[in-house]
Amino acid sequence: MGLFNAIMDKIFHHPLARQAEQAAVNAVGNLANQAGGQSAAQPQAAPQAAPQAAPQAPTPQPAAQPAAAPPAQASQAPAQPVDVEAVLSQMAAQKGGGGNWRTSIVDLLKLLDLDSSLQARKQLAQELNVHAGADGSAEENMALHKAVMTKLAENGGKVPESMKG
Secondary structure (H helix, E strand, O other), X not given: OOHHHHHHHHHHOOHHXXXXXXXXXXXXXXXXXXXXXHHHHHHHHHHHHOOOOHHHOOOHHHHHHHHHHHHHHHHHHHHOOEEXXXXXXXXXXXXXXXXXXXXXXXXXXXXOOOOOOHHHHHHHHHHOOOOOOOOOOHHHHHHHHHHHHHHHHHOOEEOOHHHHO
């Protein structure tokens, strides 16, 4: 497993990220329940209309099909974007600050309890194809941080534009 995968794993599998996914699943479930209540009302209205006109009798069947769709949507709900900034902010608060993780790759790696050594950052630069400045330079470190944030966004993370560069 590469260093970027470890970063992604630490953020996307943090309890706050799971809470956000669960909230999304619950929201979809609530919508399904509301839709279920509405579709239940429609079939009741349809029998009243059915004696007047026979073609309206098939109408309740299409209404029943959308009610079956929410479970499929619920299984897709975990694909909701993870709020990277919220997760990292919570981690920083739990650790008493977290340094300058918003702009520093070293502080970000330390916040995630990952190796922040020059060798680790060289490996990360290779993984993300970052070639800015000399190894370990401020220029490379800033480029690495922006590349990590951009890559997190590409993989389902919600990252502020200011962090992506």
